[in-house]
Amino acid sequence: MESNIPTKRIQSSEDLKFWFHSDAYYYLTQWIRLLSIKIKQLKNTEECKISDTVQNILDILDQLSNLIDETPPDNQPTRFGNKAYRTWTNKLLKKSEDIITSFLPEKHSEYSSELGVYFLDSFGNSRRIDYGSGHEINFVCFLFCFYKLGAITDEDLPAVILKVFAKYLQVARKLQKVYNLEPAGSHGVWGLDDFQFLPYYFGASQLIGHKTLTPSSIHDKKLLEDHSGEYLYFRAIQYIHEIKTGPFFEHSPILNEISNVAAWSKVNSGLYKMYLDEVLSKYPIVQHCYFGKLLPFTDEIRKKREKEFKESRKKKKTVKKDK
């Protein structure tokens, strides 16, 4: 039986192979695709249904942002990242019990700690003072837990990305800038982005079929400025310009090449395949993934499919015999 406290399970190449057939992998990949579909052609500013559960998450993210303002960077000697980030993390941990118990209604309280593990590991690593795509995965898993429990429904999904995920990115970027977080496990010029991946995937879905904005529009500074408040993709590119030096084609060649793709739908579907290949298949990232009851490291779905397949083969044979 899977534990309620999510633990890391991928520790060998055998574990990695199992991961691809696991229920958690299935749920996570389907979840990401579902979210992308639900925000197709929608701007960040779209009016969405915001349930109490969703509003609570938004309020907590605001609290975390205020906590950054209350914990300015310090002057301690440091190798790179600012050590005040550890102070921020400690403050978050002190509040964490109240925060985590507020997420779910009483009837789901046994899953609070499971949610808590994902939530608390969504904002970087305080020992290394860094942040990477693994932390982003944790936040997406955190959101999935609500959906699996029915605390978030299909109607809430646009708000989950356009409001909640967008705000999460604001908090993450504020942490990265204020505390000078190191990119954790960046692929450098061979990767999409030092810190994030999913804003591009979700962002491309928002832009599918847009009448005037094309993938190459990211090179237009004015368009970036005008639309970064509405579209996750444009905001992500704008953020890169805020933190990197030198020409775009040099420091972000993959994003530069993607800007030559003809249509946003192609960008969206390509990024999904790339995410599976470059993020979810890579041991250095997924060794840090957590598995509990809601995202279990089991393969019940695969077993069920195999059973169904065998039964349908049996039926076909029987039918043939009768004929």
Place this chain on the structure above:
Amino acid sequence: MDIDKIIEVLSKCQTPSEYEIKQLCNKAIEILIEEANVLRIVPPVTICGDIHGQFFDLVELFDLGGSPFETNYLFMGDFVDRGYYSLETFLYLLALKVKNPRRISLLRGNHECRQITKVYGFYLECVKKYGNGNVWRYCTEVFDHLSLTALIGNSIFSVHGGLSPSIKTINQISLINRKQELPHEGPMSDMLWSDPESIQNWGMSPRGAGFIFGSEVVKNFNRTNGLSLVTRAHQLCMDGFQYMFNNSLVTVWSAPNYFYRSGNIAAILEIGNNLTRQFKTFKAAPKEKRIVKVKMTIPKYFL
């Protein structure tokens, strides 16, 4: 094999033919295979940290530290991944090593292995530049033969990552069979993955490999082995270098403006004849010296 011709080509950040690379790698292995797990280096020597494919910044490093034909250098690993020019960077250093094996010393970093280079860019770079994975295979075989550590003048110990709970004395390092793909655990893995931390003893590493180690560990290791300093790389430093534990350990980082965003300077550590220490720092090569000739193409996922 015309080593001078190969050096000439690489010094301009151009790549030799696949056949020349194979010859170079084979020759390098012949030299490296004779080297011990602990290289014994007589000072003076200039110690350098991670380069990560930043070829034009390596050129800045040589401008600052002196010609690699006239100055002794020790590179502490992580030549490849993340930058545009991992191949040119590694092969250039390898060619310099083949030309003058006693002058250039190369240690293995945690990126010098098959598993990591398949994720962080070196493999992709090789396939992009040569259309197949052969040069990557040749290079990873060289990685397997790189030394793990160095001892400079009997009192300065150099390693890419850090210390291992399995290694109390330098002599124990000699017992390791290093000629293999970097294992996931054990002393060889620890030495290339561990990090110093402001704790006293040992702790779990958030990297998922190696350990974190503190002041008492370094004090004991240095005392047991008669050392005055441990030098290592593996972690980005804003100022290019950072001392810890009362100057008994130092991180040296040689990739300036890492990721085009860090704004960090890079450093080298010059060890003089009498084991004197001098740090020199440098910035990223200016725009006019950086030539981006790698033509990226639309990734396969979008075709």
